[in-house]
Amino acid sequence: MKRFILVVFGFVMTVSTSVFAAGGSNDALDTVHMNMSDKASLQRGAKLFVNYCLSCHSAEYSRYARVAEDLDIPLWQLKENLMFTTEKEGDLMKTTMPAEDAKEWFGVAPPDLTLVSRVRKPNWVYTYLRAFYQDESSPSGWNNSLFENVAMPHAMFELQGVQRLVGKIDKVEAGAIDAHAAGPELAENQKLVGDAIFELVHPGKMSPVEFDQAMTDLTSFLAYLAEPAQLQRKTIGVYTLLFLILLTMLCYLLKKEYWRDVH
Ligand code: HEC
Numbered sequence: 063m064k065r066f067i068l069v070v071f072g073f074v075m076t077v078s079t080s081v082f083a084a085g086g087s088n089d090a091l092d093t094v095h096m097n098m099s100d101k102a103s104l105q106r107g108a109k110l111f112v113n114y115c116l117s118c119h120s121a122e123y124s125r126y127a128r129v130a131e132d133l134d135i136p137l138w139q140l141k142e143n144l145m146f147t148t149e150k151e152g153d154l155m156k157t158t159m160p161a162e163d164a165k166e167w168f169g170v171a172p173p174d175l176t177l178v179s180r181v182r183k184p185n186w187v188y189t190y191l192r193a194f195y196q197d198e199s200s201p202s203g204w205n206n207s208l209f210e211n212v213a214m215p216h217a218m219f220e221l222q223g224v225q226r227l228v229g230k231i232d233k234v235e236a237g238a239i240d241a242h243a244a245g246p247e248l249a250e251n252q253k254l255v256g257d258a259i260f261e262l263v264h265p266g267k268m269s270p271v272e273f274d275q276a277m278t279d280l281t282s283f284l285a286y287l288a289e290p291a292q293l294q295r296k297t298i299g300v301y302t303l304l305f306l307i308l309l310t311m312l313c314y315l316l317k318k319e320y321w322r323d324v325h
Pocket residue numbers: 110111114115116117118119168170171172173175178181182187190191211212213214215217218280
């Protein structure tokens with residue numbers, strides 16, 4: 063019986079890990095190196111979010127005050143740098159763009175981004191934000207190599223600059239590059255994002271390295287939004303372990319006390 067349970071357990075684990083690892087798709091994604099205890103990075107991400115995303119997208123399940131508290135942002139800084147759509151710090155992070163207008167302009171209403179990093183996963187978000195390129199044939203003038211014919215224009219082209227798609231490499235090959243294989247030979251102004259090779263035709267305010275760091279910050283902020291409790295979880299974990307150690311010691315002493323007369 064025990065063996066049977068073990069076999070079933072093993073089978074379930076193998077299936078579930080392979081399903082989750084695949085993420086339900088076979089996109090070639092870049093790996094984002096987030097550090098959720100780096101408050102400065104999360105603060106930079108929050109600033110990018112309100113400046114470049116909130117005009118179209120909401121994060122309706124989040125309040126400014128909670129974000130400020132979690133990320134150690136002082137109230138005056140919150141009001142000065144982050145709150146453009148409201149005066150009240152207890153308000154939800156809502157876009158000012160009416161959904162009907164957005165739908166008319168873009169064809170699709172920009173989705174709420176509170177949970178996007180859980181639905182899409184951080185590596186997808188990180189790759190997506192760096193994969194916009196100029197495409198005259200699309201209505202917005204932009205396209206995205208990870209999300210073909212996306213209705214979202216490149217919101218941060220003044221930071222990243224303008225990229226042109228040079229070509230694509232094999233997806234499997236692209237997936238192996240991060241782990242061990244060397245990438246294809248690229249010219250100096252070329253860059254591989256997922257399985258797409260881009261050429262920077264107009265540089266932006268940031269260098270490619272700076273932009274990647276900024277997108278790491280923004281992805282980290284979106285990952286925080288999707289699960290704010292994760293910032294406290296580690297601290298709670300440490301306290302719980304300390305408590306358990308203390309409890310074990312107390313129990314042991316108590317046991318010794320009880321059994322003294324018996325022995
Ligand atoms: C000008 C309006 C606009 C701005 C600004 C904008 N977006 Fe979007 N975004 C959209 C629209 C419209 C879609 C829907 C695209 C589609 O489904 O084709 C979208 C889709 C997305 C998606 C994909 C969601 C999904 O799961 O399908 C993500 C992620 C995203 N946006 C992130 C961002 C981030 C981060 C910023 C800020 C840097 C931002 N967007 C700025 C309009 C915008």
